Amino acid sequence: MIIRTRKSSDIPSSEITPESVYINRRKFLGASAGLGAAAFLSRDAAASPISTRQDDEPNTWEEITTHNNFYEFGLDKKDPSRNAHRLVTKPWTVKVDGLCKNPGDYQLEDFIKPSTIEDRIYRFRCVEAWSMVIPWRGFPLADVVNRAEPDPSARYVAFETLWDPEQMTERRWKPRIGWPYREGLRLDEAVHPLSLLVNGLYGKELPNQNGAPLRVIVPWKYGFKSIKSIVRMTFTEEEPPTTWATQSPGEYGFYSNVNPDVSHPRWSQATEKRIDGSKFFGHRRIDTLFLNGYADEVAHLYEGMDLQKYF
Amino acid sequence: MANPRRRILLLKCAIWLTGLGPIVWLAVGFFRGTLGVLPVDTIILVEGRWTLVFLLATLAVTPIRRLTGWNRIIQLRRLLGLFAFFHACVHFLAYAGIDQLFAIGYIIEDVLDRRYITAGFAALLLLIPLAVTSTKGWIRRLGKRWVKLHRLVYVAASLGVLHFYWKVRADTFWPLVAALTLAGLFAVRLAYRRRRLGGRATSSR
Numbered sequence A: 001m002i003i004r005t006r007k008s009s010d011i012p013s014s015e016i017t018p019e020s021v022y023i024n025r026r027k028f029l030g031a032s033a034g035l036g037a038a039a040f041l042s043r044d045a046a047a048s049p050i051s052t053r054q055d056d057e058p059n060t061w062e063e064i065t066t067h068n069n070f071y072e073f074g075l076d077k078k079d080p081s082r083n084a085h086r087l088v089t090k091p092w093t094v095k096v097d098g099l100c101k102n103p104g105d106y107q108l109e110d111f112i113k114p115s116t117i118e119d120r121i122y123r124f125r126c127v128e129a130w131s132m133v134i135p136w137r138g139f140p141l142a143d144v145v146n147r148a149e150p151d152p153s154a155r156y157v158a159f160e161t162l163w164d165p166e167q168m169t170e171r172r173w174k175p176r177i178g179w180p181y182r183e184g185l186r187l188d189e190a191v192h193p194l195s196l197l198v199n200g201l202y203g204k205e206l207p208n209q210n211g212a213p214l215r216v217i218v219p220w221k222y223g224f225k226s227i228k229s230i231v232r233m234t235f236t237e238e239e240p241p242t243t244w245a246t247q248s249p250g251e252y253g254f255y256s257n258v259n260p261d262v263s264h265p266r267w268s269q270a271t272e273k274r275i276d277g278s279k280f281f282g283h284r285r286i287d288t289l290f291l292n293g294y295a296d297e298v299a300h301l302y303e304g305m306d307l308q309k310y311f
Numbered sequence B: 001m002a003n004p005r006r007r008i009l010l011l012k013c014a015i016w017l018t019g020l021g022p023i024v025w026l027a028v029g030f031f032r033g034t035l036g037v038l039p040v041d042t043i044i045l046v047e048g049r050w051t052l053v054f055l056l057a058t059l060a061v062t063p064i065r066r067l068t069g070w071n072r073i074i075q076l077r078r079l080l081g082l083f084a085f086f087h088a089c090v091h092f093l094a095y096a097g098i099d100q101l102f103a104i105g106y107i108i109e110d111v112l113d114r115r116y117i118t119a120g121f122a123a124l125l126l127l128i129p130l131a132v133t134s135t136k137g138w139i140r141r142l143g144k145r146w147v148k149l150h151r152l153v154y155v156a157a158s159l160g161v162l163h164f165y166w167k168v169r170a171d172t173f174w175p176l177v178a179a180l181t182l183a184g185l186f187a188v189r190l191a192y193r194r195r196r197l198g199g200r201a202t203s204s205r
């Protein structure tokens, strides 16, 4: 079987969506800053005759902000957009701890200020087999990791989402999920140039339902790895426990790299519903790309690993 | 008090309204664009829920009759059952058609490999003979065997609940509510049956 892999830089920036008009298009980078930019821009002209919502055109603000999995605010896709306004994001502190030289409680502003903010369009593939294309605004996760100066023994970084039942909706009884929500990355994944800390969307402030004020985006992994509303980063030596992998170890692994050849036990991952506002049903079915189309950039991280085993 | 026939008629109207309501709601929402960003998911979920509601309502008829002694309620059962089947078909067609685009290969793979789809599909298959034989003619033709055949609705409902339970990712609240409801309905039947058998034993003393 031929696995169609595309360079992430293939995302055309030519289709102007209403929200994107505001921005210098040069800043839309499909791949890591600098890496794919040149090729990407030259492709621009060639891609321009493509009609509406072809390939990887960014989703609309409306689509991105009304279809969210953020269980702390309810289980239906629309719940977070209805309930997340209760989240207080100012002031916001992020605790950095674990195996590093510069632990501490950082004010969000101090966290962000030293970095250069960029806009990047990434594919976003949910483990539930739907996908979008999202113009994030943020900065390399590597910046923050490097500033913390992890000890040589640190091999992972764990993240935690805010858990505050007062602001969040805990309906009925507590779902089986143990809050706070936790995620983690291997350190080499975290410092990869594609990995972002995101605080904006379409050049605007990140909406609460999308994980304000600060979230991770790791575009080659299923969406749940990209943890929202972070309050804590911990450097560890051992693989940290993560929410979904703890909840159903047979269904969700620590790595959770997008992989069309590894089915979720309850559904196939070979294809996905790309939400694109198309006629009638608003989506089209497309093949899922290995590592969500970012294989050229990140496949080397997993060289020699059995991806069926480390799913 | 309305006369008994009128009461049944009113209830039948209510069932028709409730049965067609979700379809109207979905159709209106579809054209107004209020079904969310992935309307197909909304359609599947809404129709799955109504299938279950109608299945459980169908199963509730006999227990209610036993508990209240209101025998005429039995006249509602066929309509409730057919609406369960109807919503199951819409639910399935939304999945097979809109979600999977009738890609038979993928659908077969799902039915064989994914246990929650296997359970749902088995439930749907079981409902087909029940819907077909729900007419007066078939009831007459099958006689006692009809009653036996239609006990399959318990199996179908159990599979439907299992399908629901296996499908949810985090919040098992509603699947458990459905399971408890099913168990409750079953318990009423069993209790009644036991009492009837016990009653017979007493009277023959």
Ligand code: HEM
Pocket: B041, B044, B045, B046, B047, B048, B049, B051, B052, B055, B088, B091, B092, B095, B117, B120, B121, B122, B123, B124, B127, B156, B160, B161, B163, B164, B167
């Ligand atoms: C009597 C038969 C059935 C019943 C009672 C039933 C019931 C349900 C219920 C209650 C849900 C969950 C709705 C929710 O999450 O609130 C559901 C979801 C679903 N069902 Fe069924 N179902 C039946 C048959 C089928 C069949 C035959 C198929 C396909 C072959 C199917 C495919 C699905 C799918 C794909 C979902 C949605 C999963 C998701 O999006 O997470 N169901 N069903």
